[in-house]
Amino acid sequence: MFQRILVALEGSTSSRNVLEEAIALAKANARLNLVTVIPPMDVGYPEPIYLSMEGMQGVWTSELYQSHIVSWQQRKQEIEHWLRSQTEFVHRQGLKAEYDCPLGTAGTALCEVATRWQADLIIMGRRGRTGFSELLLGSVSNYVMHHAPCSVLTVQGIGQQAMGHSAKGTPSIATPGITPKNT
Numbered sequence: 001m002f003q004r005i006l007v008a009l010e011g012s013t014s015s016r017n018v019l020e021e022a023i024a025l026a027k028a029n030a031r032l033n034l035v036t037v038i039p040p041m042d043v044g045y046p047e048p049i050y051l052s053m054e055g056m057q058g059v060w061t062s063e064l065y066q067s068h069i070v071s072w073q074q075r076k077q078e079i080e081h082w083l084r085s086q087t088e089f090v091h092r093q094g095l096k097a098e099y100d101c102p103l104g105t106a107g108t109a110l111c112e113v114a115t116r117w118q119a120d121l122i123i124m125g126r127r128g129r130t131g132f133s134e135l136l137l138g139s140v141s142n143y144v145m146h147h148a149p150c151s152v153l154t155v156q157g158i159g160q161q162a163m164g165h166s167a168k169g170t171p172s173i174a175t176p177g178i179t180p181k182n183t
Contacts, residue, residue, distance in 0.1 A: 001025075001029075001030070003031065004117065006110070006121070006123070007022040007032050007033065008036075008037075008124035008140075009083065009086060010037075011036065017125070018124060018125045021153065025123070026096075027095070031097070032090055032096065033100060034090070034097060034100075035101075035109075036079050036083050036099075037106040037110060038102070038103050038104075039104075039106075079101060080101050100113055106143075107147065108143075111144060114148055119150050122150060122151070123152075123154075124140070124152065124155070125155050126139075126156055127141075
């Protein structure tokens with residue numbers, strides 16, 4: 001069975017379902033690593049522009065930059081605090097767990113942590129984007145399934161309930177090189 005399970009959490013309501021699935025699997029004597037990826041500081045940086053006689057100009061003030069830094073640091077601390085509380089919850093279940101808050105792009109960072117930590121399974125949520133929205137916005141779970149160094153279990157998100165999936169979520173396992181089947 002699985003011994004080292006990386007659990008990708010992003011703070012949404014479906015994260016609880018993902019954590020419950022991980023706890024159930026970890027009861028077979030596995031160790032959990034709860035991971036939330038923190039986006040780089042430049043993500044979401046406000047770059048208002050205006051049109052002048054010289055062309056388009058950016059409004060890049062030191063006050064705006066400092067405000068963005070403070071906001072990003074506060075969000076980072078909130079994420080770390082939340083992830084620490086989730087790890088303590090797992091410990092209260094009598095299971096071994098640690099946590100990690102890497103900086104970066106979600107899919108890439110999750111695969112890097114899985115490689116470094118030598119995970120043999122990644123459990124993560126799936127929002128259920130398809131078609132144009134997946135093409136436009138991308139899919140972290142899709143990226144991880146195709147680039148992970150280990151098996152990946154996806155837990156369907158809340159949005160999938162309307163499509164006939166259970167409220168708890170319907171997990172499916174994908175192994176690198178094998179296309180997952182939706183059940």
